[in-house]
Amino acid sequence: MITQEKYRTTVKELLANGTIKMAIGYRPGSTPDRRRPLFIRTSEEADQLVLDSTCITNLSGYLVTEGLLSDEKQVGIFLRPEGIRSINILAAEYQLNVDQIVIFGFDSTGREVRPLQGRNAGDFSALLTEIKENPPLTSKEPLLERVEKMNAKERFDFWQEEFSRCIKCYACRQACPMCYCRRCIVDSNQPQWINTSSHTLGNFEWNVVRAFHLSGRCVQCGNCDRACPVNIPLRLINQRMAKEVVDGFDHFAGLSPTQEPVLASFKKDDTETFIL
Amino acid sequence: MTRILFSDKLDNCVAKWRSAGMTVIGPVQGESLSSYAAVEKAGDLSFGMVLPDRSLKELFFPQTEPMLRYTIKKNEIETADFTPPAAPRIIFGARPCDASGLAIDDPLFGWDYKDEYWFQRRNESVIVTIACTKADDFCMCTSLKQAPDCTKGSDVLLRPLDNNRGWVVEELTDRGREAFTLISEHIKESDETALPTVEVPEKFNLDTCVAWLQNPDNFDSKFWKEISMRCIGCASCTYLCPTCHCFDIQDEGDTYSGIRRKNWDSCSFALFTMHTSGHNPRATQSARWRQRIMHKFNYFPGKFSVNSCSGCGRCSRQCPVDMGITETLQEISKL
């Protein structure tokens, strides 16, 4: 409550003195446990702001909305640590100018919400390094352990079963802050790289392509997983790919706004003969 | 006197229908998702849920469907049609909003061109609907002038007795009567009465909304941008909707042979109206959201005299950013 009130005041001040033109936060949703994204442009809108433990959506994807940042004005945004990592990746991939982003950081334990110290993406490097060293226990999930114990055949069958429910609504892509491509590979039809039909093969192609494209970029915010209307445990794929990238390249995505993107960099002395 | 089908006889009925060559389909609770699916015995059906996560439409209009196979030879093109297999079936335990969704789409699929895929399945399906005795925060059939015991699109309506003991049977069509003649030995005359249907509060005044939508001045209202700012443009609402019916036709294969398929499509996608030139008449998400609302409550009823919404609430229940038809119409009715 106190954090929420303080942030309301801060947002009002920054809007009034012209530092930011808008703040992106949360407001009450259609049921007590739901929150809706809120775009704050006025003091009245700031009064609708809620900040509590149910604010879980990673809002950073809204920052790359066409035209939002093109006037070079600053925009404020409420972010958990994963969201801050997304901002860093977007900056590192030249999708936004990190100086235009004012971060209202927060995190929660149980029902308790606390603010994070800092306003600019660079202010959070100590916190993010700490998360890299000591990943939260939430990543230890029973389903992931179950899948890890499977042999290749069982694992293939497991995912085939899960993907059989996919309806290619692309909610996972639309909800993901890292899926900002103006034209996704599945929307390209000259040539048609990927089947658009949501049959077994098409669903596999889609989910595997997304998994690869997200490796070393996913921050495990869970947006995709929560958005999927047929409840495919997408988080498992991305958690696993993130682990591969940490183990193989010591690359923890989104550590800083200048971090070299793992899929888009190479070294002359690389011993591998192939780059992705 | 009422006619009752007791639940403990349902397994015999399922067996009877199956031995008569019908596939029995009904609400099934999967490990992580509920849907209408084929079952072999009554015990696999699940009647406790408000409504299945996935709608009934996919049994009539699947997410992807082969239409024809083509082979391009030197001097000719060979094609072979795929027609849906003849398969009589009974859907036991449809929800009224799902059954009426089918009736809403009938005129659309039979208007300028009769969609044989849709109508073959429609003609081969008996829809046995169970009236609702519970609802959740998102149910809004009454706002659409429908009801928890709406009979639109149904061949038989069942009203639950207390303690899941069975249902009061009301046959509505010849097709329904025929299917229930097969199991007549299990239907008992009794003086029991059914549970009352659930009270679903009205969430908005439909007539007010429709009048606002029909006013051409409101097409360019700034309301559209405000209400849809948070829409991320996925197709979750479209694909779970029992009445959304848009599709795309795609050829899959190489230059010489392949399969032409009919796939679900959504007006929420930017690509939906993108021209080859790169111009997009619905260039923004707000234009796309306006289309969704206008289509359902202005254009569709203008052509077919029925709204393209049965009030199931799935679009709002499932939206990743907590939008949906309900909120938009509630806001319009306040304007």
Ligand code: SF4
């Ligand atoms: S892939 Fe999923 S979990 Fe990872 S950043 Fe995107 S939305 Fe978040």
Ligand code: SF4
């Ligand atoms: S959100 Fe789920 S159903 Fe939709 S495309 Fe992604 S994996 Fe498939």
Ligand code: SF4
């Ligand atoms: S309203 Fe919700 S479900 Fe529908 S397209 Fe927008 S974000 Fe997706």
Ligand code: SF4
């Ligand atoms: S528009 Fe929404 S409430 Fe209406 S039928 Fe479709 S999913 Fe259900």
